[in-house]
Amino acid sequence: MTSSTALLTDRYELTMVDAAIRAGTHDRRSVFEAFGRSLPAGRRYGVVAGTGRLLELIGDFRFQDAELEFLREQRVVSTPTLEWLANYRFSGTITGYREGEIYFPNSPILVVEASFAEGVLLETLILSVLNYDSSVAGAASRMVSAARGRPLAEMGSRRTGERSAVAAARAAYIAGFAATSNLEAGRTWGVPTMGTAAHAFTMLHDTEEEAFRAQVAALGAGTTLLVDTYDVAEGVRTAVRVAGPELGAVRLDSGDLLTLVSTVRAQLDELGNRDTKITVTNDLDEYTIAALAATPVDSFGVGTSVVTGSGSPAAGMVYKLVARQDSQGEWISVAKKSPEKATHGGRKHPVRLLDASGTASSETIYVGATAPAIVRGRTLHSALMTDGVADPAYTGGQGVEAARERRATALRELPAEAFRLAAGDPALPTVYVDAPTTRR
Amino acid sequence: MTSSTALLTDRYELTMVDAAIRAGTHDRRSVFEAFGRSLPAGRRYGVVAGTGRLLELIGDFRFQDAELEFLREQRVVSTPTLEWLANYRFSGTITGYREGEIYFPNSPILVVEASFAEGVLLETLILSVLNYDSSVAGAASRMVSAARGRPLAEMGSRRTGERSAVAAARAAYIAGFAATSNLEAGRTWGVPTMGTAAHAFTMLHDTEEEAFRAQVAALGAGTTLLVDTYDVAEGVRTAVRVAGPELGAVRLDSGDLLTLVSTVRAQLDELGNRDTKITVTNDLDEYTIAALAATPVDSFGVGTSVVTGSGSPAAGMVYKLVARQDSQGEWISVAKKSPEKATHGGRKHPVRLLDASGTASSETIYVGATAPAIVRGRTLHSALMTDGVADPAYTGGQGVEAARERRATALRELPAEAFRLAAGDPALPTVYVDAPTTRR
Structure with missing residues (x-):
């Protein structure tokens, strides 16, 4: 088995890059977001898992001779795109919920900031890892409470x-x-x-x-x-x-x-x-x-x-373009308008608001250029990868131990209803607070 | 990622080998069988998948220095067992349903004949592959019919x-x-x-x-x-x-x-x-x-x-010891007696019986030393791996194409009720025919 993870992806990620390179739009700076529209059926909370190993897999996402040869032979992309892929190495920034953190519907679990081409290429791999691992962690966490x-x-x-x-x-x-x-x-x-x-x-x-x-x-x-x-x-x-x-x-x-x-x-x-x-x-x-x-x-x-x-063998997360630069270099929020799959555009700053006793009261997502000053609560985004380099605190065995500790700590903040096994609503409401402008 | 598949297994497979080596029972010739006690909820038939890639993964099931070092450091097994593992290479024989074949409850999908130690080591890997791949193939096959x-x-x-x-x-x-x-x-x-x-x-x-x-x-x-x-x-x-x-x-x-x-x-x-x-x-x-x-x-x-x-994300297959030699070298059938998990001991010879029109009428499993002479029907077992060497007809891309063809052909034999989407009984009954003695 090859160690390259670059073909663990959907063909359309590459054809989109190909078409964007040809159109000259591939380098537009973009913001992609991974989130779940809802929790698995009736769950009260979710547990983010997979982040640490994802950061490692992204490091192995390189197109080497064997991968390029396959793409050439199958005519997946054009020659200029093959050259671009040969030099590909993710150089963007990934911000997000740290592994082990609790999440709710629409929590912006991972935010990828990169050129369109760099960011879109990672979609399939990011979702494969987060969807499977978070599915297992969410189920496991309820079993641990039940025991x-x-x-x-x-x-x-x-x-x-x-x-x-x-x-x-x-x-x-x-x-x-x-x-x-x-x-x-x-x-x-x-x-x-x-x-x-x-x-x-x-x-x-x-x-x-x-x-x-x-x-x-x-x-x-x-x-x-x-x-x-x-x-x-x-x-x-x-x-x-x-x-x-x-x-x-x-x-x-x-x-x-x-x-x-x-x-x-x-x-x-x-x-x-x-x-x-x-x-x-x-x-x-x-x-x-x-x-x-x-x-x-x-x-x-x-x-x-x-x-x-x-x-619920897949956690139901999706990966969407939420903001990008236009042809003038201005940032604009983007969103899909199809009825049941509408997305909330713009860069997000999620905060878990806490009441006076330290119990979480809402997942509040500030949308806009800068993070707000928080009176009582925890900001939920951390820098996981900067300019293509993963923070080693989140990878390897030490990342796993830290994530295990983090899940235990974050769970203690939740209200009692979070621990009910019966199907019901998420334990916290997700609240959007839009800034006057969503440009950043 | 290492290419060795030897640690893609449950710890107890190794501790069983360790204890058997110490007791001198590890070399008893054994027959293990992979089968599903039932089909996924309400399905009418199952599709065997994973066999070809399993045969390749078994070839990579070798304990090299890195694997042995981990086992030594974690004290999983004793030193004599580490030496035995260093020389391990599966040398047994695997008979079974060819990939793409249709199966029913208790169809003996894979039969592994080897020493106890050689055969038990493969349990987890065999089940991981067959359970996941057959789960997907079973669901996919119904979608293909529905389309x-x-x-x-x-x-x-x-x-x-x-x-x-x-x-x-x-x-x-x-x-x-x-x-x-x-x-x-x-x-x-x-x-x-x-x-x-x-x-x-x-x-x-x-x-x-x-x-x-x-x-x-x-x-x-x-x-x-x-x-x-x-x-x-x-x-x-x-x-x-x-x-x-x-x-x-x-x-x-x-x-x-x-x-x-x-x-x-x-x-x-x-x-x-x-x-x-x-x-x-x-x-x-x-x-x-x-x-x-x-x-x-x-x-x-x-x-x-x-x-x-x-x-049904796992097909529900299990892997059981069904026959072994005793301390005198005599073959005996073995079976578990716990109430809802009883197994049928002995070496099996499965046959898909066909009626005069060529439509399948039963999955008949002859238990005993030798295969019966079949009047009208197909014997379902083929030699997939002999003395540790996989038949190349079943591996690689050609194995995949042959399996795709086989599923289409085998499906045409089934009675019309096999294609109902509604939950119901398996399309064929599974019938055991026991030979006078189950020794072989």
Whole structure:
């Protein structure tokens, strides 16, 4: 697989550049904005994710010989455009919500300022990353709240594309998950990894006891034994007999967990294994996690629902031109007028207004040339990339850790209704405040 | 990004290998099977996709210094296991449904025969690829039927992870889509690419006419002009004025398409542009495509719904140990007994039985040592990889073309109810025929 990300894009981004170069309009300075018109169905808030890895992917967005040859052979663009692409390196500025920040409908999550051609080329890549990663983070964050302090592990690698799996593990960790099963996410992003054994390991051996002995010999008594391959009560007895009082945990991956967890807890206690924990992993989502929070469960493993955004596998973000220079170099706001897809033109300055107690009261978006003076609230835009250079605070493993911290902090500002699982309105209203002129 | 795929896996695959090596059970010959317990909600059939690229990814599943160093540092496995992994190269045999084949609940889509350790290591990667790609192909295939012969383009790259986007374009093409917007899918898999311009291109210019002139200058009059940035009727007039009678197509991306398509068709005809086509692209899925098939629309562009599997973003396949040698080298079938996750042990020989007219009547799965003699039907298993070497007929661009052809052919065998969009039972029943003994 090539490391260039330049063809991870829609063909029309390149034909637009081609036509603009021919028309002499490609160099008009432009402002593009990524935002979601609404939150995924009934959610109260969203979590921005993907920003850090996006900044790295933009650095790899270069057209090298192999990419240029493909474009030439397929006649995607003309020769002058091939020459322009050969020298392409994003040199613009990206301002936006920092990764882990909370967002609401129309929050201007990313603002790209560059020439039209430089900015439009990144559209597909920006949306692929933000839409998928924020979908996972938004779902994961609700699961973390539903678990009421018990740790969650992301185990859904097998339920999404093999590279999306790495992004999903990263996004779930940012949203408060404690660990992932995905090893590449451990290597690339420093996410803690976990996992012990599947049913196949039990079935490889002639008896469940033989399998448990093999696992304890390799991983120690503190391991987690999967006890539901055959009969749960028998599995628990065997696990305790093999691992003794030091047995770390038992895992339940089937059955009616609401009743089973209590039964197994009582059995473990009776056998003297009061410190042995119970982890559950059977097709959980935020609703079953909330229901299980009333049982003596100790931790959760979540697969399909978290890596597929729990019913909303794409966060619904779009990337729109909102301002540009005209042929005289004057800035003008632009907006699409088609009925259900109208956009709000102009450069935005978003602020999370806070009330006297420090609770967020609105997502207020000032539109205009300069940021307003804020009385009580947080400005939400930071410089993520300046003249093509990413701020290293937002990339790599340190970016992931900072994003995880940021999501936890930002969530504490939200009003109580933000944490309702039931479908409803966003927890904060989005309010536009237009400056007298939207020129900048 | 590293080209090794060896860490695109769950940690527990490695800890199981570690424990099995320590117990001396890792070399027991084993049969693993990938299958789905059911089809995605209410679907009548599934389409196998991902096989060809999976075979290539398995070839890159090697533990090199960087991977081994990570595993050592994180203490994932013991030193003897690190040595075993350093020499790991999958040397087993993979039999299965060829890509593009139709499948039903419990169809044994992929059968992996190898040592336990070699086979279990591939679980996560196999499922990631098959689950995502088959999810897209299953949804795409229904859209193709709903379009009743009109071509569809896959344009959903921005609505899924950036590498999943390439897989989605490939899977949709296998399922009968005509083209994709994704350039990397064009380069890597030979999928035809398409696309012209977005609203941003119109808004870059001072007038819609200026934008259309720029696009026609670069791409010719045969291009597709996007006419709904401001006012559709005005947009169509401008498009025809600029491009003349040779205008290839107009694209509608908003509004009530059911009425708009007819209005625009009438307007184009009145302006003398009877050969100018109409393409529509506004959040379509199989249901809106079916409804639009009654209008004078010429082609469809589909985004979110196809790359997210139209409500079922993971096909639900699992990978289970179904047979293994015991400590004496005797083959035994194994099966999990937990209530809702019971598996059917043993080596399978699936056959699509056909009636006298050549219409498929059942998915019959013979369980046992040898394949039965089939009176009327197709055996569904082919050798995809032998002793670690993939059959080149199934990989690369030629594998994609063959898979696309295969899906079309296999679909023609199905009974009429297979093409109903409404939720219902699978179009064929899955029938097990157990041999007197399941030893092989």
